[in-house]
Amino acid sequence: MKQQIPKRTNRFYDTYRFDQPQIRVYHKKGKGKIMPRYLLKCGCCEQKLDIYYAKDGLEIGGVNGSIEDWQEILLPLLMIRQQVGKPVYVKKKKKK
Numbered sequence: 001m002k003q004q005i006p007k008r009t010n011r012f013y014d015t016y017r018f019d020q021p022q023i024r025v026y027h028k029k030g031k032g033k034i035m036p037r038y039l040l041k042c043g044c045c046e047q048k049l050d051i052y053y054a055k056d057g058l059e060i061g062g063v064n065g066s067i068e069d070w071q072e073i074l075l076p077l078l079m080i081r082q083q084v085g086k087p088v089y090v091k092k093k094k095k096k
């Protein structure tokens with residue numbers, strides 16, 4: 001099954017669905033060497049974030065990483081409500 005981001009109306013300061021202004025989401029198709037991307041704009045101001053995507057990786061805000069890398073970082077953050085407390089950054093134990 002294909003995961004899809006539902007189309008949004010992208011109104012400025014739209015608090016209808018969530019308790020805070022909804023993120024405005026725009027999609028641009030790839031062209032030649034340029035990867036397809038999502039442009040995310042803050043619901044309350046002109047701050048924005050580009051997410052370029054390909055089958056094997058994502059570039060989020062200029063930071064490149066594999067899908068697995070991003071999953072390891074973002075999934076705990078996205079599941080924050082289900083967790084007790086907050087995500088923890090686990091340091092690798094030093095080998096002796």
Ligand SMILES: [Zn+2]
Binds near residue numbers: 042043
């Ligand atoms: Zn804002």
